[in-house]
Amino acid sequence: MKDHRLSVAPMVDRTDRHFRFLVRQISRKVRLYSEMTVDQAVLRGNRERLLAFHPEEHPVALQLAGSDPKSLAEAARIGEAFGYDEVNLNLGCPSERAQRGGYGACLLGDPGRVAEILRAMAEAVRVPVSVKLRLGLEGRETYPELAGMVERFAEAGVRVFIVHARSALLGLSTRANREIPPLRHGWVYRLKADFPQLTFALNGGVRTLEEALAHLGRVDGVMLGRAVYEDPFVLAEADRRVFGLDRRPTRLQVARRLRAYLEEEALRGTPPWAVLRHALNLFRGQPKGRLWRRLLAEGRSLTALDRALRALEDEEVKEGGQEEDPDPKGHPQAALGPARGRV
Ligand SMILES: Cc1cc2nc3c(=O)[nH]c(=O)nc-3n(C[C@H](O)[C@H](O)[C@H](O)COP(=O)(O)O)c2cc1C
Incomplete structure (x- = not known):
């Protein structure tokens, strides 16, 4: 499976092509995700404006949202034709708009439909189809239900699961939904132990590369969202420490x-x-x-x-600062500076 060790989360109004390009200058290898894009926009909107990206952005994934297998399959096909390396289905957005449109987190209440969607998408493209899901709905999530969904989605052709390790509370704002439901990273570890053949990336509340590295001992990947937007240089050591490249840009x-x-x-x-x-x-x-x-x-x-x-x-x-890293084999974490560890 493609490398999911470290990725930057899809974020509406944040991870457009320009921010992704900026991040790519910091890490050559981190996997990038587009903003969530609704299937109907891909089918009817200005595709060049919505989907085009810079060739340096690879590896880059297109995140789609929708609820209809046919139109999502078609949107996935268009995304693949634009050159995306992966197509991801959003199963985590709790916004009112998403609920009205029947997409995002509310689909977790209908795993049969999701399986149907995923099968249609996986049949439509050669690139991997992944999902980004929450643990469940309304704080009533149970591990067996989550594991059951993973099994079902895997049967439909999904190999990569990005798990935002909290449930979705559909009555709350999207912002509250990123803060109030408790994080349960342990469930993602458990999924990896129960389905070792599948790829799991853990998401939610990871603030530093150090924390990401600690999770990497238990799962295949870690996805960071807000921490990267708030301080892109949180990824300064990513190429060296995660991907083994001798590189640390200033x-x-x-x-x-x-x-x-x-x-x-x-x-x-x-x-x-x-x-x-x-x-x-x-x-x-x-x-x-x-x-x-x-x-x-x-x-x-x-x-x-x-x-x-x-x-x-x-x-x-x-300050006698230098363009090149003065001591590439030194103490890389020290070089991250005061931003490290900020919460
Ligand atoms: C401004 C903003 C926009 C977001 N937009 C999306 C989105 O389009 N698709 C999605 O799956 N998640 C979206 N999320 C959720 C993030 O991808 C991520 O799951 C969440 O922020 C938790 O990760 P973090 O604690 O590392 O930020 C968004 C988060 C923020 C802060």
Whole structure:
């Protein structure tokens, strides 16, 4: 099965192609997931705008939502044709809109239908079809029910399960649903022990690479969401410590690459802010992190980025900072700086 050791969670209004490109500059290997995209949007909307991505983004998965086997199969096929490496079905979104549309977490109440959907999707594409699910509905989740669903979905052709390790409370806001239902990481460990042939990635509440590495002893993968958006450099050591590559980019290297990207994107008509808004946290926890943020947010342009780069390059000289990692075999966690461990 493809490598799911470390991935960045699908997040609406966050993990669009520009943020994914930024993350890709930090880690060459981490697996990226698109924002949730409803099947009808793929079938009827502007596909180029919804689905196109930068060639550097691989490995990248398209997350779909919907409730109809036929249209999801068709949307999966279109996603595969666009070059996505995996198609993922959302079984975790608890929003009212999702409930009205009959997709997301509420589908966990109808595993038979989900199996039908997954079979149709798996038959439509050659790339892996995965699911991202919660433990169950309404805080009435039981492990045997969850295991029963996994078995059923595996029979339908799914090999990769991303488990957001809490239940869905359908009466609550999406935000409350990421905080109130308790995390049960132990259930994901147990799924892996019970279904060793399947791939399980654990998601929910993982804040640091150190924590992710600890889970990796028990499951095949770990997916991080908010921690990466709030501080993308939480992945600074990912290539080295998770994937065994001799690589650790600096924030300034990433920022300079982003500048070149901004210029390329300008030619495609992308407004600079569409890219820059995702870079606000790039220097989080660093001496001039706030200045960086302010300069970008006020200017919202390539000129603003240049100004911010100059301000941080000055700092680099003053502090004797170096572009290349001074001691790649040293103490990598120390290099993560003060942001590490922040909750
Ligand atoms: C702003 C935001 C948008 C999200 N959008 C999606 C989404 O489109 N699809 C999905 O499966 N989960 C979505 N989630 C949930 C995350 O993928 C993830 O499961 C959740 O945040 C828990 O992981 P974390 O604690 O590492 O953030 C979203 C979360 C946030 C914060």
